[in-house]
Amino acid sequence: MTKAKVTGPDLSNLNLNPGAVYYQLSPAELIEAALKRNEGTLADSGALAIDTGTFTGRSPKDRFIVSDDLTRDLVWWSDINIAFDGEKADRLFARLIDYLENKTVFVRDAFACADAQFRLGIRVITETAYQNLFAYNMFLRPEDNESIKPEWTIVAAPGFMADPERDGTRQSNFSIIDFTKKRIMIGGTGYTGEIKKGVFSVLNFLLPVEKNILSMHCSANTGQNGDTALFFGLSGTGKTTLSADADRALIGDDEHGWSEHGVFNFEGGCYAKCINLSAENEPQIFGAIRFGSLLENINYFPGTRQVDYTNIEKTENTRVAYPIHYINNAAMPSVAPLPKHIFFLTADAFGVLPPISKLDAGQAMFHFISGYTAKVAGTEAGILEPQATFSACYGKAFLPLHPVTYAKLLGEKMEAQGVSAWLINTGWSGGPYGTGSRMKLAYTRAMIRAVMQGALEDVGFDVHPVFGLRMPVSCPGVPPELLNPVMTWQDAGAYEQKAHELAEAFIANFKQFEDVAGADLAKVMQAPAAERAS
Structure with a gap:
């Protein structure tokens, strides 16, 4: 393993004096280093397999944002944006740097944002080779001889443990974003998703505030005619599956920006x-x-x-x-024209939402800020029946700004650019989970295909009596009796009761946004459900 293929970066601005710096190593070199350092093994597919240690997922309660003059009045301080004192952050960062003194570090310079107009240079400094391989895979890789001027620095050291009493953290692991000093420090956890979502959180702050770009937790694809589609959905709703289409180019599977002239992936993997x-x-x-x-x-x-x-x-x-x-039909570069269609995916385990509904701009903002799906029995300990769950903008955990900010941007862009929005229920029909049956993937694909091919432009629509949603009366490739959910239930009264329960859950969830939205906007967004739920 060579120390560097090109001249290594000057890290003196961080007061970092490592024992060895491995800069911009190739995947092969990083895998070799990881194997030599006993960080992982090779699977029979050739992939490097590692364990992330104690933490096998993100730790939301240990994610902090430095509160200062820049963030104090802009950040949505909440249970997912926890304020951290700037002086304590500086002292903790100094201890993190001291920990890396004379140690081997892996350094990678890369980009976020595939649209060159909005590129953000980032430097990722990691204690392990596998974390640097992750950074290579996930972020945008510079072309040969392309220079990068890193604006943001991410330092990730799984072996460094914070002292909560001394450092002000909740426990020994932490992820802290400092928007003024443009750095993210991660310690006590080897879970690589903290690196990915740290950068996503940064972009969710910078792009709406500075560029009027809607940052989105969604997948995206585009057809040969440039008909870009966005897919929003929480885990288990089909976001990845439905955006993967052999006839359409994949823009990305998770994080995107919507500018005045198109859609672009934040990532390179x-x-x-x-x-x-x-x-x-x-x-x-x-x-x-x-x-x-x-x-x-x-x-x-x-x-x-x-x-x-x-x-x-x-x-x-x-x-x-x-x-x-590594995806055969991925668009390179990962940019696309303005979106034509938006799909909000939900796996409604109560079986009351229509399998496809057309939304106006107000309804789109409402369902976007709601971010609804349902957990089914057995997905988590203690869940014995379907349970409604809401995640604002389908990514609450990564929103530094108030969700209304993103919802207003969505509505403005939809109106200005004539974008259609659809609510797709990939969940249950004919009754709730345990009684009804899961919507067939083939039917869901047929509905989405019909939207993209314009096959629903001339059909009639019925208005749902509880949710105010417009349901197509026919759709190619889908049995018509499935399109109105009450027709699939044996007991219409039981259906209506369950539908009212879900509508009331939507309204109760929305109350947390009413004050910031303001009376006029709140009325536009929740009117269809509010008028029908009472």
């Missing part, structure tokens, strides 16, 4: 869940797991290096990170 992964169900993801990919917290079949994707002994959050060009 994908970070996909592996639980129950198979070549039959997710051929693109399965095929992307090869040399250069990074598998996290998986298990092998005993006595082999073959991954058992059904094994969740370590965690259900098994993951793989790979560069986006």
Whole structure:
């Protein structure tokens, strides 16, 4: 392993004096380093498999934002944006740098934002080789001889533990964003998602405030005619599956920006869940797991290096990170024209939402800020029946600004650019979970295909009596009786009761946004559900 392929960076601005600096190593060199340092093993696919240690997912209660003159009046201080004192952050950062004194570090300069107009240079300094491989895969890689001027610095050291009493953290692990000093420090956790979502949180602050760009937690694809589509949805709703289409180019699977002239990926790679992964169900993801990919917290079949994707002994959050060009039909560069269609995906376990509904701008803002899906029995300890869950803008945990900021931007861009919005229920029909049945993927794909091909432009629509949603009366490839959910229930009275319960849950959730939205906007956003739920 060579120390550097090019001249290493000057780290003196951080007061960092490491023992060795490995700069811009290739995936092969990073994998070699990881194996020599016993950070992981090679799976039979060629992918590097590692364990992230104690933390196999993000730790939201240990994510902080430095409160100062820049952030004090802009950040949505809440249970997901926890204020951290600037002086304490400086002292903790100095201790983190001292910890890395004379140690080996891996340094990578990269970009975020595929649209060159909005590129952000980032420098990722990691204690482990596998974290640097993750940064190579996830962020945008410079072309040969392309220079980068890093604006932001991320320092990630799993081996450094904070002292809560001394440092002001909640426990020994932490992720702290300092918008004024443009740095993210991560310690006490080897989970790479903290790096990814730290940068996402930065962009969710900078782009709306400075560029009037809507930052989005969504997947995106585009057709040959430039008809870009956005897919929003929480885990288990089909965001990755439905955006993966052999006939359409993938822009990205997770993080995007919507500017005045198009859509662009924030990242240069994908970070996909592996639980129950198979070549039959997710051929693109399965095929992307090869040399250069990074598998996290998986298990092998005993006595082999073959991954058992059904094994969740370590965690259900098994993951793989790979560069986006490992997907055959990925768009390169990851930019696309303005969106034509938006799909909000929900897996309604109560079985009352229509499988497809057309939304006006007010309804789109309402469902966007609601970010609804439902957990089913068995997904978490203690859940015995369907449970409504809401995550503002389908990514509450990563929103430094108030959700109304993003919802207003969505509505403005939809109106200005003539974008259609659709609510897609990939959940249950004919009754709730346990009674009804899950909507067939083939039907959902047919609905989305019909929207994209314009096949629903001339059909009639019925208005849902509870939710005020417009339901198409016909759709190619879908049995008409499925399009109005009450028709699939044996007991219309039971359906109506359950629909009212869900409408009231929507309204109760929205109350937290009313004051910031203001009376006029709040009325526009929640009127359809509010008028029908009483």
